[in-house]
Every structure is written in structure tokens, then in C-alpha cells.
Amino acid sequence: MSMDAKRRQTLAEELYRALRDAAPVDPISERHPEMGIDDAYDISGRFLQLRMDNDGERVIGRKIGITAKAVQRMLDVDQPDYGWLTDAMWVPHGAAITIAGTMIAPRVEGEIAFVLADDLAGPGVSEADVLAATDFVAPCFEIVDSRIRDWKIRITDTIADNASCGMFMIGPRAVSPFDLDLSTCGMVFELNGEITATGAGAAALGASPLTTVAWLANAFGARGESLKAGEVILSGSLVPLQPVKVGDVARIHVGGLGDLSIRFA
Amino acid sequence: MSTLDADTVDRLAAHLEEAELKAREVEKITDEYPDLDFEDAYAIQWAIRRRKERAGHRVAGLKMGLTSWAKMAQMGVEQPIYAHLFDYFAVNEGAPLRTDELIHPKVEAEIGVVLSRDLSGPGCTIAEVMAAVDVVLPCVEVIDSRYRDFRFDLVSVIADNASSARFVTGGVGRSPDGLDLKGLGVVLEKNGQVVATGAGAAVLGHPLSSVAMLADMLAERGETIPAGTFVMTGGITAAIAAQKGDHFTVRYQDLGGISLRFA
Numbered sequence: 415m416s417m418d419a420k421r422r423q424t425l426a427e428e429l430y431r432a433l434r435d436a437a438p439v440d441p442i443s444e445r446h447p448e449m450g451i452d453d454a455y456d457i458s459g460r461f462l463q464l465r466m467d468n469d470g471e472r473v474i475g476r477k478i479g480i481t482a483k484a485v486q487r488m489l490d491v492d493q494p495d496y497g498w499l500t501d502a503m504w505v506p507h508g509a510a511i512t513i514a515g516t517m518i519a520p521r522v523e524g525e526i527a528f529v530l531a532d533d534l535a536g537p538g539v540s541e542a543d544v545l546a547a548t549d550f551v552a553p554c555f556e557i558v559d560s561r562i563r564d565w566k567i568r569i570t571d572t573i574a575d576n577a578s579c580g581m582f583m584i585g586p587r588a589v590s591p592f593d594l595d596l597s598t599c600g601m602v603f604e605l606n607g608e609i610t611a612t613g614a615g616a617a618a619l620g621a622s623p624l625t626t627v628a629w630l631a632n633a634f635g636a637r638g639e640s641l642k643a644g645e646v647i648l649s650g651s652l653v654p655l656q657p658v659k660v661g662d663v664a665r666i667h668v669g670g671l672g673d674l675s676i677r678f679a
Numbered sequence: 680m681s682t683l684d685a686d687t688v689d690r691l692a693a694h695l696e697e698a699e700l701k702a703r704e705v706e707k708i709t710d711e712y713p714d715l716d717f718e719d720a721y722a723i724q725w726a727i728r729r730r731k732e733r734a735g736h737r738v739a740g741l742k743m744g745l746t747s748w749a750k751m752a753q754m755g756v757e758q759p760i761y762a763h764l765f766d767y768f769a770v771n772e773g774a775p776l777r778t779d780e781l782i783h784p785k786v787e788a789e790i791g792v793v794l795s796r797d798l799s800g801p802g803c804t805i806a807e808v809m810a811a812v813d814v815v816l817p818c819v820e821v822i823d824s825r826y827r828d829f830r831f832d833l834v835s836v837i838a839d840n841a842s843s844a845r846f847v848t849g850g851v852g853r854s855p856d857g858l859d860l861k862g863l864g865v866v867l868e869k870n871g872q873v874v875a876t877g878a879g880a881a882v883l884g885h886p887l888s889s890v891a892m893l894a895d896m897l898a899e900r901g902e903t904i905p906a907g908t909f910v911m912t913g914g915i916t917a918a919i920a921a922q923k924g925d926h927f928t929v930r931y932q933d934l935g936g937i938s939l940r941f942a
Contacts, residue, residue: 597930598864600864600880602879609748612915614876614878615866616930668862669864669932670932
């Protein structure tokens with residue numbers, strides 16, 4: 415790592431305040447160009463620790479970001495990133511999200527969520543291992559938000575900022591991954607009744623959401639950690655991010671997985 | 680309101696058909712006829728159809744284009760467009776697609792249907808289409824505008840038979856019963872890499888609404904869609920440029936896939 419621990423802690427506290435106050439900070443990568451990927455993940459871990467220590471949040475899963483080739487090119491990276499899901503980030507099905515005071519510049523993603531039946535320990539985890547370890551998949555929304563002003567992010571900014579994760583909602587229909595071709599399964603995204611994008615599972619790394627979950631297991635495996643049974647894994651957006659404002663209703667329809675909608679208040 | 684006399688319609692039809700047959704690009708016809716309207720454009724397209732039929736070709740199906748509400752809004756129109764597929768446009772899966780017969784081909788993944796009974800407008804509904812569809816199947820359209828650099832306006836493209844050039848059908852044919860055509864996912868791969876993904880709803884919200892709109896548009900000319908007609912409902916993915924040596928695979932949720940190669 416190229417930043418000292420004190421600086422990393424200060425930046426984690428800055429992001430934590432930005433989250434709690436819904437007030438963005440200037441891009442960290444501009445102020446600290448020395449910040450590397452390792453530093454950024456360390457800051458993300460400290461940011462999470464503050465949420466657990468100060469507010470009693472607990473980890474219930476993980477998210478994978480930057481899974482679209484186009485977004486990877488935009489951020490000049492060749493792999494995804496990850497962040498943490500806590501119980502406080504979970505939005506019950508049917509609830510509205512109040513933007514004022516809780517979010518800065520929210521954007522919605524349509525994804526497929528995995529709930530694991532077994533631990534997944536990399537390295538060497540394949541798509542087949544992910545299939546075997548998955549309890550069920552369900553349609554889900556991830557509402558991303560950047561604590562960095564105007565989403566002016568480089569890869570290290572978003573990693574430090576918990577992969578820009580905000581909140582998530584899981585759909586009511588659970589399906590065994592054995593009953594679905596996750597590579598061709600279609601995703602229709604509607605905003606206020608208008609179709610804004612469609613995609614399919616292969617938008618995830620040009621392969622499948624199974625591939626992104628395998629990547630996550632192997633990324634944690636490289637540091638001796640594993641994905642845990644019961645965790646929720648958000649496998650990455652299958653459509654471009656959609657900015658939302660108060661009054662918007664977003665809806666996804668996923669082939670074989672049904673529908674889910676979310677309202678912003 | 681037509682702006683062209685019959686001789687001009689025939690001359691423009693011959694001009695565009697020749698560009699197609701010789702794989703030679705031409706300037707868009709509105710350069711010469713800036714007042715050309717939709718009625719003129721379809722008159723030219725139907726004149727091309729008559730020329731093909733006189734030459735012994737058969738209409739192998741119909742296709743829809745501009746089948747996205749967002750694109751229609753951009754173009755300031757409230758209807759998609761349709762065009763004709765002729766027998767020699769059909770390429771069997773596995774057979775090489777002759778690139779030298781085309782100008783600047785592009786590939787689109789679509790959903791096709793074959794009707795078991797006539798459909799007529801106006802007021803044709805998805806319900807009627809669902810009841811009339813015998814088979815839903817994957818199809819790939821190869822479009823090839825005869826206009827230089829794909830530069831055209833809507834009336835020019837209608838006259839040019841909506842850039843129709845080749846098509847491939849294949850994969851798994853299914854009854855529409857129980858098939859989620861809105862959520863049906865499609866993955867387009869070029870030379871082994873995913874280049875586009877989409878789902879059926881990209882076509883006018885539901886691929887069968889495209890067929891209903893086709894019936895309504897044909898009704899304006901007193902025509903129907905006869906039983907047995909094959910209809911390509913419109914591009915689900917963006918059109919991807921193809922060159923000699925490229926191969927494409929399209930994979931469909933629940934409908935198998937299609938491969939094609941440009942030789």
C-alpha cells in the first residue's frame with residue numbers, strides 16, 4: 415500500500431460522514447493520486463467497520479460492480495470491483511426510497527441476486543461451483559450512489575466508496591439457478607412506464623452472472639477469505655445505470671424471474 | 680399525399696433494385712426528390728416487389744423496422760416501418776453468406792413468427808396476433824442499406840425496402856403459449872465475443888405488437904397478412920457491422936441459437 419494507515423482511516427471517516435450527511439466529497443483520487451487499488455479496498459473495509467461500530471450494521475452480502483465491458487473501458491480497468499451489503503442497505507420489497515437526506519445522486523441498476531446455500535472459497539472457483547453453491551436467484555435492484563461529487567470517479571474512488579453501493583431490493587420470486595439459463599436470461603428496464611434499456615445475462619463480463627460471482631469468490635479467495643452461506647450476492651448490472659429523482663418508478667422484468675418495481679419519494 | 684407520378688415511382692424502384700442487385704451504393708433519393716413522402720416511399724417499395732415477382736421471385740416474408748418507441752420519437756413518427764423479404768434473401772444456417780453480394784452488411788438479432796391464419800387491421804391487437812401465431816423462432820437479419828454510408832432519412836429507407844438484404848432462421852421453434860416474449864433475452868456474439876444483449880421488449884414493448892402494427896399498416900393499403908407468412912418483428916440488438924471472415928452467433932433464452940458466417 416502506498417498510503418499510511420492514518421490517512422486511509424481519515425478518508426474512510428470522510429466517506430462515512432458523506433454517507434450519513436448525504437453530502438458528497440471531492441474525488442479522493444484527485445487529492446491523493448498515490449491511492450492504489452489496495453489502499454482503496456482498505457479504505458472500503460474501514461468505511462464498513464465504521465458503519466458496524468457506530469451504527470450496529472452487519473454484513474449480509476456483497477456486490478460486484480463494473481461488470482459491463484463498456485464501463486470497464488470507461489474506467490480503464492479490466493476487471494470488476496466489489497463492495498459490501500449491510501442489513502441497513504436492504505430495502506423491503508414494496509417500500510419507497512426517500513431520496514432527500516439519504517442519497518446524493520442515486521442511479522438504479524437491474525441485476526440478478528444470488529443467495530448462497532454453501533460457502534464459496536476461491537481460488538479456483540468456476541461457474542459450475544457457483545451453480546452448485548447457489549440456493550436461489552432473484553431479480554433485484556441495486557440503487558448505487560456516489561459519495562464522490564458528481565460521480566467524478568476513477569476506479570480507486572469507487573472501490574474506496576464501497577463500490578458506490580447505496581441500497582438494494584430483492585424481488586419476491588426465487589428460482590433455482592438450475593432452472594434458468596443465466597447467460598441468455600433477458601432484462602427489461604422501465605422508467606415511469608417507458609422501456610429505457612434491455613439486456614441479457616451475458617452483459618455480465620460478456621459471459622454470465624455466474625462468471626462474476628466466480629470472480630468475486632476468487633478475488634476473496636486470493637486473500638484467504640470466502641463467500642458465506644446465506645449471503646446475498648449482487649452479480650452486476652445487466653443494463654446501463656439509470657439516474658432517478660423523486661417521483662420516479664423503475665421496474666425490471668427478467669425473463670424467467672418475473673418483475674420488480676421500486677418507487678422514489 | 681403522393682408527390683410522384685407512376686413513371687417516376689417505377690424509375691426509382693428500378694434504380695434502387697439495381698443498386699441492390701449490383702451491390703453498388705447510391706445517394707439517398709430525397710437528394711433528388713426532397714418532397715418525397717411516406718406514400719411515395721411505400722409506392723416505390725411495392726414497385727420493387729412487383730419487379731421481383733415479375734422476375735420470378737417469391738415474397739418469403741415481411742419484416743418490421745424502426746421498432747423502438749424511443750427511435751420512433753427521435754424520428755418524429757408514430758409508426759414503425761415494414762418491408763419485403765424475397766426468397767433469395769434466405770440463407771440457410773450453416774451456409775456461407777456471400778459478402779461480395781452486399782455493400783456494407785450489418786447484423787441484427789430478431790424474433791420471427793409464422794402465422795397460422797390471416798391477420799388484418801385496423802385495430803389488430805396482440806391478443807389476435809397471439810392466437811394467430813403458429814411458431815415463434817429465432818432469426819437474424821442482415822441489413823444492407825443501398826445508400827452511401829447508411830446515410831438516409833426515413834422515406835428514403837422505406838423506398839429502399841428498409842435495407843432488407845438477407846436473413847437466417849433457425850434455432851428452436853416454439854408455440855407462443857407460455858413463452859415470455861417480453862423478457863426473452865438475446866445475446867449477439869461476433870467472432871466469439873459478446874457485442875450486444877437485449878430482450879424481446881426492445882421491440883415495441885412486445886415483439887407481437889410489431890406484428891399487430893404491421894397488420895394495421897397493411898390495412899391502410901387494403902392488404903392483410905396472409906396465413907403462412909413469416910414476419911421478422913424487428914431488431915432487438917443494435918445492428919453490428921460485418922465483414923468477410925466474420926462469424927456471428929445469436930443465443931436466445933428458451934429458443935436455442937443461430938450461427939452465420941460471412942464468406
